[in-house]
Amino acid sequence: MQTTVQTTMQTKVAIHEFSLWLQHQQVLDAIELSIPANQVTALIGPSGCGKSSLLRAMNRMNELMLDCRSQGQVLLDGQNIYQSETDVARLRCRVGMVFQKPNPFPKSVYDNVAFGLRLQGQRSRRRLDEQVESALKQVGLWSEVKNRLHHNALTLSTGQQQRLVIARAIALQPEVLLLDEPASALDPISTLKVEELIYELKAAYTVVIVTHNMQQAARISDYTAFLNQGRLVEWAETHTIFTQPASQQTEDYITGRFG
Amino acid sequence: MWTRKSRDCISRVAVTLVGYSVLLAFALIFIFLLWQVWPLFQPAKISVQSLESASVTMVDSYSVQSTNGHTATHPLMLDNGLDERVQLQADGYFQWYLRVGDDWQLQMQGHLGLASWQAATMLSGSRTLLVADKNAQVYSWFRLHQELIVRPRITLRQMELQALIPVSADSFFSLHPGQLDWYHVTTGKHLAELQLPDTPLQQLQLSEDRQLMRLHWGPDHSQAYQLQWQHPAVAGGQLWSAVHYEGRREAAYVWQTAAAADDSNPRLSLIPLTSGTLKAAGYAMLFATPLAILAAVFTAFYLPERWRYRTRATMEMLESMPTVILGFIAAFLLAPWLEQQLMLFFVLLVLVPTVLVLCSALWFHWRQRQQQQAEQPGAVLVLSLVAGILTAFMLAPALEHAWFDDSLLLWLAGQGIDYQQRNALIIGMAMGLAVIPSIFSLTEEVVSQVPASLTQGVLALGASRWQTLSSMVLPVAAPGILAAVLLGLGRALGETMILIMATGNTPLLGFDPFEGMRTLTASLALEMPEAAVGSSHLKVLLLAALLLLVLTFLINTLVSLLRQRIRQRYLQL
Amino acid sequence: MRQWWQQGSPWVWFSASALLVCLGLFMALLGLIAVKGMHHFWPAPLVQFQLTEQSRPQLGRLVRSVSDRAERKDRAYRLVDRGDLIVDASSQLPGRYLLLEAHQLLSDRPKQAVWVQLQDGRTFYGKQVGQETAPSDAGLWLDLGMAAPVLISAVEIRAYWLPNQLSFRQKGAVFWQEWRYFLTASPSQNQSAGGIFPAIFGTLVMVLLMAVLVTPFGILAAIYLHEYAPKNWLTQLIRTSVYNLAGIPSVVMGVFGLAFFVYVLGGSLDRLFYADQLPAPTFGTPGLFWAALTLALLTLPVVIVATEEGLSRLPQAQRLASFALGATQAETIWKVVAPQAAPAMLTGLILAIARAAGEVAPLMLVGVVKSAPQLPVDTQFPFIHLERKFMHLGYHLYDVGFQSPDAEVAMSLVYAIGLVLLTLILLLNLSAFFLRQRLRRKYRLID
Structure with a gap:
């Protein structure tokens, strides 16, 4: 059963009849979902339900996996990103991604943030400095690392590393930011900081976050989609989902009866 | 303008090309060797030569009588075109002459033992006499000093025989009406x-x-033919079977590359070299396997982590020791030492394990009497090992004096056992040392990676560490240990320098520990530069290389498979 | 007793002894080479001996005691080196080395005993005539036990000392001086004297050329296998095969090198580009380039295996991070993956070099010679002479040991060569070992 939500929001990403097979196993089955712009959308569901795959479908990261086949459309600003002429590298600049475990490159903090910018051909030292600084400021890391910009990023704490990785992604000024359980590897304080950050980020970006933590979804997201076994069960404003779920499955899940 | 996309594309194409070229280069090794070796197994062929090459002059011609062979004049005078000549009577009585200067000297005479014969000839350029009897059997004899040696018979086609015509030093035609057959004398092959x-x-x-x-069938009816037989030294199956060569008393496996004076073909049996390789590898494994496996098991299971790491690192270093150094030590230090101290060697071999067993039993009892756990002692062990070695040093001369009249070597010689200084024992030790690190490293790896849950379970049941090891760890790790042994074997089969330096390089058959050997690898290294391009010799050497390549490749594949299996087994546990 | 057997006590003792024996044998081997190799350069005292009661005393270097087991045991001999011989009527005795009985050695060791080596590598032991402590301008008058003293002119003398007078420190100085000479001079006197510089140089040039050939191919092939090749059973099969090729006998590679590179490729090159010099072959004969190419093929799997190990140890998250930032595959490989796997590549390269430096058998087929008149690199255009034959440490060791007419001279020299070779290879391996350790630690940090 699917719910459609009438929204006045502008749709940033529209997923239409999207199915995905990984290693000949169907992971997503005809997903129909709209991601509103400048909002935080949370994808929740039991593990193995396909929420991470759905997230990766939005910047075509699934293609890096073995034996991947997809069907249907994912429209970014009305353009199907699964068209053959799509420049995947360009797409991934527009749709940034942050992973479960912080994965900074073993380079300096500065080089980490500048990595994507340099790929884009940004050579001017001054512009790079500005953009790195602004990205680090956005994630609230500037004050902590401004004296250690040229230290190896691996010397930062895990929480700092995760924020650095977010800074690295937003330095490219993406339109959409995909977060794959960004706080699951972090301690509670770092988690809090990352959550605050996500909340601030939605002013500038469309955020999609995968989480297995219901409270987190409730705290930070505006919309929540619940997936189970590769299908979209329910999608609604977050408070609706958590207060009056339309589907029995959703209710079972958010009240902790399975998952 | 190089866009990012085109750079990506170029990188992909370039890397893929290099990858393919490397893979092709590896495949080329196999393909090239196969291609080179292929002609060795090409059968002989007689084909019509359509283009008359007038320039080629025919040096030998044989006229064929149109009637039966009986009309041949007796006595028949046969010669080999060089220095030997045989006069053959109708009843099989022969006289054999040798040219000395300008005279023909009678060397021997007698009966061939055939009541009658149809045709006879001598092979050109050799000492072999061929006689065909009435039953289409061709007998071949050659003269060795004053003796006539018979070689295997050849059975011809059951047709009227018109003539035997010598083609080369070891092949002939048998001419029948409407039919010409070509035979190889040495192997009797059609x-x-x-x-x-x-x-x-x-x-x-x-x-x-x-x-x-x-x-020629008439003055204006003739036809030219091409005789193709590229590798007569090999094609009759001489590589792997015993062959009765001219000048020898019996069939044998012979590796003799420098052509003998009376025979232009080299003798290329791979049996002596293969058996040499197997013998060398066998003795090396005999020496290395128990030492390496026991040492590895001890390292993996008893040594504390720090020492384990150090031992492993040391062995890893030793694995890359240049074998030329080991070969030199073996040839110049070990070989003379062993010749002098053969008795000591055997005494060590027997005495040290005995002393160890005794000491271990004594220690165990002593600890038990003291009501203590019979833990394994470091210092006592070293002491008893040293004691064993010292005892052997002291005992050996006395025993040699008592049993072998002061010299084991002389005693051995008296028993008809030939002791060569560079022998299989030396090789066993030197090449054993070369393969110990390989066996050790892999064994240590598989034994130490046995999941701890397994060993702890058995230990918890009150088993001693050794019981745990022998009842649980070793059976689980067995495929890995087998892989280690195979890895060592692969290395031993391919080892070259030690074998060149310390084997004596004589192609001998058999597995006598006091004799040397010549191996495939040593032959390759020593003979390749001298073998003429395109010769049978070179091609046989390439065949030997191909054999070694395939053999070691298969062994390594087996090692990979076993390692993969053991990894899966560990994952399951 | 049963308990003793059941608890496996003897087996534990056996296995511990096996370990001790293994390590002991190796340590003995290494120690032996080190000691004997060093000993070669330590100035030995000179002794005096008399061949007969009547003959004049001569000087010689005591090599070692010899006891021949075939004879009676109480007859011990001394092996004495009396140096190179100046043949004249009074010294008709054969051989540089003499087996002497104990009574032929005289007890006193003359202070005036001189060890002198000429520029051409000949060594003489004699008594200095006169009291000068250094050779005069004209040269050195030496009493070599012949009828008259011999004058050795000063220009001919390479080195000169009085070993019986040297203090320990002076001996040390001589020791280092001789080492330096050994490492920097060319062999002389039919390989039995002089240094091993051409062999070291030849080894290094060959190995460097090999490294230049093997590095790009090995690394790119590994990157292809790991990053670009489709991940299926065929790739896995190819990968296993390549790994297995690391274990094929080196001599087989030498055979392939000779039969294919030299005879086929070299022969074709000659026909195409050096036809004017035929039948004298230019590339159709073993030489530096073919040797390097053969060893490159031999060590290619080593580099591939090490590089792939490095690539596969690199966490996948690093690649994903790069892709997620909009990098193309090439950018991911060259900016993220390759720099991080570089130490692994370096390890592979060092291992390859260590293996190549120790290989002798394939080189015997594809280009090494006992004595090369010219170095493969010189000041003549084109500076690196790829077609030249060269000398190699390992082969030099084999050659000096086995082909030398004078086995006794060869023996101690061979230990010295062995020591140099062993040191070189152990150093290379040690560096590879530590590099790999560092790399593993680093990856653990990232992951």
Whole structure:
């Protein structure tokens, strides 16, 4: 059963009849979902339900996996990103991604943030400095690392590393930011900081976050989609989902009866 | 303008190309060797030569009588075109002459033992006499000093025989009406045949290099043929079977590359070299396997982590020790030492394990009497090992004096056992040392990676560490240990320098520990530069290389499979 | 007793002894080479001996005691080196080395005993005539036990000392001086004297050329296998095969090198580009380039295996991070993956070099010679002479040991060569070992 939500929001990403097979196993089955712009959308569901795959479908990261086949459309600003002429590298600049475990490159903090910018051909030292600084400021890391910009990023704490990785992604000024359980590897304080950050980020970006933590979804997201076994069960404003779920499955899940 | 996309594309193409070229280069090794070796197994062929090459002069011609062989004049005078000549009577009485200067000297005479015969000839350029009897059997004899040696018979086609015509030093034609057959004398193999027209043949001519033949049926009816037999030294199956060569008393496996004076073909049996390789590898494994496996098991299971790491690192370093150094030590230090101290060697071999067993039993009892756990002692062990070695040093001269009258070597010689200084024992030790690190590293790896849950379970049941090891760990790790042994074997089979330096390089058969050997690898290294391009010798060496390549490749594949299996087994546990 | 057997006590003792024996044998081997190799350069005292009661005393270097087991045991001999011989009527005795009985050695060791080596590598032991402590301008008058003293002119003398007078420190100085000479001079006197510089140089040039050939191919092939090749059973099969090729006998590679590179490729090159010099072959004969190419093929799997190990140890998250930032595959490989796997590549390269430096058998087929008149690199255009034959440490060791007419001279020299070779290879391996350790630690940090 699917719910459609009438929204006045502008749709940033529209997923239409999207199915995905990984290693000949169907992971997503005809997903129909709209991601509103400048909002935080949370994808929740039991593990193995396909929420991470759905997230990766939005910047075509699934293609890096073995034996991947997809069907249907994912429209970014009305353009199907699964068209053959799509420049995947360009797409991934527009749709940034942050992973479960912080994965900074073993380079300096500065080089980490500048990595994507340099790929884009940004050579001017001054512009790079500005953009790195602004990205680090956005994630609230500037004050902590401004004296250690040229230290190896691996010397930062895990929480700092995760924020650095977010800074690295937003330095490219993406339109959409995909977060794959960004706080699951972090301690509670770092988690809090990352959550605050996500909340601030939605002013500038469309955020999609995968989480297995219901409270987190409730705290930070505006919309929540619940997936189970590769299908979209329910999608609604977050408070609706958590207060009056339309589907029995959703209710079972958010009240902790399975998952 | 190089866009990012095109750079990506170029990188992909370039890397893929290099990858393919490397893979191709590896495949090329196999393909090239196969391609080179292939002609060795090409059968002989007689084919019509359509283009008359007038320039080739026919040096030998044989006229064929149109009637039965009986009309041949007796006595028949046969010669090999060089220095030997045989006069043969109708009843099989022969006189054998040798040319000395300008005279023909009678060397021997007698009966061939045949009541009658149809045709006879001597092979050109050799000492072999061929006689065909009435039953289409061809007997071949050669003279060795004053003795006539018979070689295996050849059975011809059951047809009227017109003539035996020598082609080369070890092959001949048998000419029948409408049929020409080509035989190899040394192996008795039927090489090729040719259907002839029914018109009676008048003359057969051969070129000097024996590559061209012309048959004449009349003044204006002739035809040229090409005789193709690229590798007569190999093609009859000489590589792997015993062959009775001219000049020898019996069939044998012979590796003799420098052509003997009376025979232009090298003798290329791979049996002596292969057996040498197996013998060398066998003795090396005999020496290395128990030492390496026991040492590895001890390292993995008893040594504390820090020492384990150090031992492993040391062995890893030793794995890359240049074998030329080991070979030198073996040849110049070990070999003379062993020759002097053979007795000591055997005494050590027997005494040290005995002393160890005794000491271990004594220690165990002593600890038990003291009501203590019989833990394994470091210092006592080293002491008893040293004691064993010292005892052997002291005991050996006395024993040698008592049992072998002061010299084991002389005693051995008295027993008819030939002791060569560079022998299989030396190789066993030197090459054993070279393969110990390989076996050790892999064994240590598989034994130490046995999941701890397994060992702890058994230990919890009150088993001693050794019981745990022998009842649980070793059976689980067995495929890995087998892989380690195979890895060592692969290395031993391919080892070269030690074998060149310390084997004596004589192609001997058999597994006598006091004799040397010549191995495939040593032959490759020593003979390749001298073998002429395109010769049978070179091609046989390439065949040997191909064999080694395939053999070691298969062994390594087996090692990979076993390692993969053991990894899966560990994952399951 | 049963308990003793059941608890496996003897087996534990056996296995511990096996470990001790293994390590002991190796340590003995290494120690032996080190000691004997060093000993070669330590100035030995000179002794005096008399061949007969009547003959004049001569000087010689005591090599070692010899006891021949075939004879009676109480007859011990001394092996004495009396140096190179100046043949004249009074010294008709054969051989540089003499087996002497104990009574032929005289007890006193003359202070005036001189060890002198000429520029051409000949060594003489004699008594200095006169009291000068250094050779005069004209040269050195030496009493070599012949009828008259011999004058050795000063220009001919390479080195000169009085070993019986040297203090320990002076001996040390001589020791280092001789080492330096050994490492920097060319062999002389039919390989039995002089240094091993051409062999070291030849080894290094060959190995460097090999490294230049093997590095790009090995690394790119590994990157292809790991990053670009489709991940299926065929790739896995190819990968296993390549790994297995690391274990094929080196001599087989030498055979392939000779039969294919030299005879086929070299022969074709000659026909195409050096036809004017035929039948004298230019590339159709073993030489530096073919040797390097053969060893490159031999060590290619080593580099591939090490590089792939490095690539596969690199966490996948690093690649994903790069892709997620909009990098193309090439950018991911060259900017993220390759720099991080570089130490692994370096390890592979060092291992390859260590293996190549120790290989002798394939080189015997594809280009090494006992004595090369010219170095493969010189000041003549084109500076690196790829077609030249060269000398190699390992082969030099084999050659000096086995082909030398004078086995006794060869023996101690061979230990010295072995020591140099062993040191070189152990150093290379040690560096590879530590590099790999560092790399593993680093990856653990990232992951």
